Amino acid sequence: MERLAMFGGERHVTVDDADRAALAWPIVTDAERQAVLAVLDGGGLTSVGSGAATVSALEAEWADYVGVGHCAAVASGTAAIEVALAAAGVSPGAEILVPALSFVGSASAPVARLLVPVFVDVDPRTYTIDPLAAAAAVTPRTEAVLAVHLHGLPCDMAPLRELARQRDLVLVEDAAQAHGASYRGTRTGALGDVAAFSLNAVKNLPTCGEGGLVTTDDEDIHRKVVRHRQFGEDMSTPRDYLSHVLAGNAKLSAVQAAFARCQLDVFPARQAARERNVREFLARLAELPGLVVPSCPDDRTHAWHMLRLRFDPVALGFPDVAPGALRTVFQRALRAEGVPVQQYQPVPLPGQPAFQTGEGFGGYPWRLPGVPAPRYRADDHPHACAIIDDSVTLQHWHLNPAATDVLRRCADAFEKVWSHRAALAALAAKVSYQPMWQRVERAEANR
Ligand SMILES: *Cc1c(COP(=O)(O)O)cnc(C)c1O
Numbered sequence: 001m002e003r004l005a006m007f008g009g010e011r012h013v014t015v016d017d018a019d020r021a022a023l024a025w026p027i028v029t030d031a032e033r034q035a036v037l038a039v040l041d042g043g044g045l046t047s048v049g050s051g052a053a054t055v056s057a058l059e060a061e062w063a064d065y066v067g068v069g070h071c072a073a074v075a076s077g078t079a080a081i082e083v084a085l086a087a088a089g090v091s092p093g094a095e096i097l098v099p100a101l102s103f104v105g106s107a108s109a110p111v112a113r114l115l116v117p118v119f120v121d122v123d124p125r126t127y128t129i130d131p132l133a134a135a136a137a138v139t140p141r142t143e144a145v146l147a148v149h150l151h152g153l154p155c156d157m158a159p160l161r162e163l164a165r166q167r168d169l170v171l172v173e174d175a176a177q178a179h180g181a182s183y184r185g186t187r188t189g190a191l192g193d194v195a196a197f198s199l200n201a202v203k204n205l206p207t208c209g210e211g212g213l214v215t216t217d218d219e220d221i222h223r224k225v226v227r228h229r230q231f232g233e234d235m236s237t238p239r240d241y242l243s244h245v246l247a248g249n250a251k252l253s254a255v256q257a258a259f260a261r262c263q264l265d266v267f268p269a270r271q272a273a274r275e276r277n278v279r280e281f282l283a284r285l286a287e288l289p290g291l292v293v294p295s296c297p298d299d300r301t302h303a304w305h306m307l308r309l310r311f312d313p314v315a316l317g318f319p320d321v322a323p324g325a326l327r328t329v330f331q332r333a334l335r336a337e338g339v340p341v342q343q344y345q346p347v348p349l350p351g352q353p354a355f356q357t358g359e360g361f362g363g364y365p366w367r368l369p370g371v372p373a374p375r376y377r378a379d380d381h382p383h384a385c386a387i388i389d390d391s392v393t394l395q396h397w398h399l400n401p402a403a404t405d406v407l408r409r410c411a412d413a414f415e416k417v418w419s420h421r422a423a424l425a426a427l428a429a430k431v432s433y434q435p436m437w438q439r440v441e442r443a444e445a446n447r
Helices: 018-025 030-042 049-066 078-086 105-112 132-135 159-167 219-229 255-265 265-286 323-336 351-358 384-392 401-419 421-430 434-445
Strands: 070-074 093-100 118-120 142-148 170-174 194-198 213-214 306-311 391-395
Touching: 018 401, 030 255, 030 384, 049 170, 049 213, 049 255, 070 118, 070 219, 070 421, 078 142, 078 159, 078 170, 078 213, 078 219, 078 384, 093 105, 105 118, 118 142, 132 159, 132 384, 142 159, 159 213, 170 351, 170 434, 194 391, 213 219, 265 306, 306 323, 306 384, 323 384, 323 401, 351 434, 384 391, 384 434
Parallel strands: 093 118, 093 142, 142 170, 170 194
Antiparallel strands: 070 213, 194 213, 306 391
16 A cells, blocks of 8 residues: 555655646636736726726626626625625615525625624535525514525525515525536526626636626616616716715726636636536545535536535444544645645634624624624534534636646545545544634633
């Protein structure tokens, strides 16, 4: 048996210059260079006025791809959620259902609109919001649901849409990780009342920095999104400088739009290549006992933004080892072999220090009249906790279509690590392990 790199053996996956090019993300070609230079040389830098044509071309192309009537480009994915909520007309102090497992922006953007996040546990198979748990969390104060298509898999939208209809809730998609994925034949961005995408450089549709897109079929929501991204103005020509609502500035620059348009040109082809690479990689990992690979229900397609891999001690044959300890040891072994698996979100959102303290907006929205005092506990969401405890993620490496060969070597490294699984499990049995959120909650309680 080949010795593990963790114990002084040879590292299995080494990355040379050719590999580095195959793993680069975003991919920058002459198309992007020329498009960005054309904006710089043409002087069309602002997103309204001189650069408006570039920005509105991106908006029209994305609306067409998604299959909706309207798209507005904004400064980031987080800004996209904020202006979407502002445009949807939710009231300060109202509750919004947010999955307990997501990126913190999914919860902090609603707070910036003075909404109170009510966290809902996720489904243990899909990692997206559990529609039954969502229904159980609705109160008379609830006005919105944020459906986060986590890691690229669309949420189970049919029951969420039904819940939104019955309880008169605004259904907002957080599609920051799920460009191009579909649910029952409809693409993300067209599955709710309004949707937020991120164009951040690490996402599946990247720009050269920060950006976001808001899609909707509702003309009135779109008009309000546009106002909320730019000082409350309608930006008539000539500009009349009349501000109709109190709003900040969340516009996208023409340079970012030009770069993103080039990425969109090749997006479907890259997504198809990624689908092949990821399916091949996951099919090999699925052969390893006790490794749970992401699944995609038949009624959906997956954007594969991130690959989450769970360790199941029972299926691995070590039922007495704590899942968190097992994951920690396997994570170390895999990283030593050169596979950059890492934890993504070490705490459920309610366990974030920010939600333990509520600091940021002077105690609001929880100080608004009638709003109950915050009581956020990670342990209230056992599936989110278990998933965080027993899983690692592979990020970025699989995004580039040229990563085929590196992914094959990563699969080899998994197999190598698995051939040592008994020794690793024995080691895990001796490790003392406490989840991060318990450490955070203790630290905040002792402040
Ligand atoms: C990245 C991300 C965001 C925020 O997007 P930014 O462009 O980084 O502001 C929001 N939600 C989810 C699920 C994300 O992954």
